[in-house]
Amino acid sequence: MTNLESQTDYALERAKIENTIAGFVLALDTRDIKGAVDRLAERVTWNYESVNGRPAAELGPDDLAARWNATLVHTDASQHFLSLPHITVNGDHASCVVHARVEIRLSNPGGSPSTSTNGTYTFGLVRAGSGWRIDAVTMTLLWNDGNARIMELAAEKGARG
Template identity: 35%
Template sequence: MHDPRIDVAETVYRFAYGIDQRDWAGYRSIFVEPPTTIDFDYSSYHGRPAAAMDVDAWVGAVTPLFSGLDATQHTMSNPVVEIDGAVARCRVYMQAAHFLWADDLVERTGDAVPEFTIGGFYDDRLVRCADDRWRIDAVRLTVWWRRGNERIMELARTRDRP
C-alpha cells in the first residue's frame, strides 16, 4: 500500500530542488493553482509580517534573487507529515546555503565571505488537488541560526547576469 506521506514530503523537497536547479516551472508546479493565494511567512528571516500572495507573483519575486546567486543548496530533512483528509502538514529541518563569487565583494558588501547560510525549519500546509497531487498552499520558515555574509543576498537580487 502506498503511503501518501511520501508524496507530501516529496512535494516539499521539490521546493528546494526547484530553487537550486533554477527550474521555475517545476518550482511553480508544487503550489496550488490560481486564483488561490498562498500564505508565505518569512517573518523570522526578514522581520516583515506574513502575507498572502499570488503564487506567480511569489515565483516572480524570488527568481531574480536566486538567479543572481552563483549557487545554492537547500537541504531538507527529517520530515514529519500529518494528513487529515485532503489537508496535510509537513515540517522539515532545513539548511539553505547561498553563494556569490565576485572580485568586488569586500567593496560591495564589506566582507570577503562569499557564503550566507541559514538553518531552521519549514512548516508547510498542503492540499490534495483534483489531479490527486499534493500542492503547497502555506509556507512558514522559522530561522534558528545564520552565518556568513548576509549582504550577498541583496547584491544577488540586483546583480546583472549575462
C-alpha cells in the first residue's frame, strides 16, 4: 500500500468515526433514542465517574436507552458541543477524544433551569462491517455550572408521568 492509499484510508475511517459520534449525540439531542442506540456496540463501557461519582459500568444498549428514557427525554432540551477530535485507529479499534460541553435545560421550581458539563469525552469504537460502533464512553469532567440536580429533577418528572 502506498503512503497516499494509507492516508486516504485513514481519512475515510476518520470521517466514518466522526459521523458515528456526531450521529450519536445528535440523536440524543433530538430524543431519537433508537438512533443513539443504533450507533452502539453490543456492550458499552459507560464511565461518568468524574461527573457523578458512580463507577464505570459495562451496559447494553437497552440499559442505556432505559436511562435516557427515564431522564434525558424529560428535559426541555440538551445540546452536545464537541470539537477538535483526536482520532487514533488501530485495526478494528479506534478512539476519539474531543473537547465537550453539554448543556441541559429543564424549567423547574428548584433553581436554575440549566446545567453545563464541561470536559472531554473519550469514545472507544469497534469496527462493525464497513462502519463503526461506540463501545466505550468516558466523560472527564473539568467543571460544571448551573443546577447539578437537573437530571434528578428530570427523572422525578418522568416518574410522575
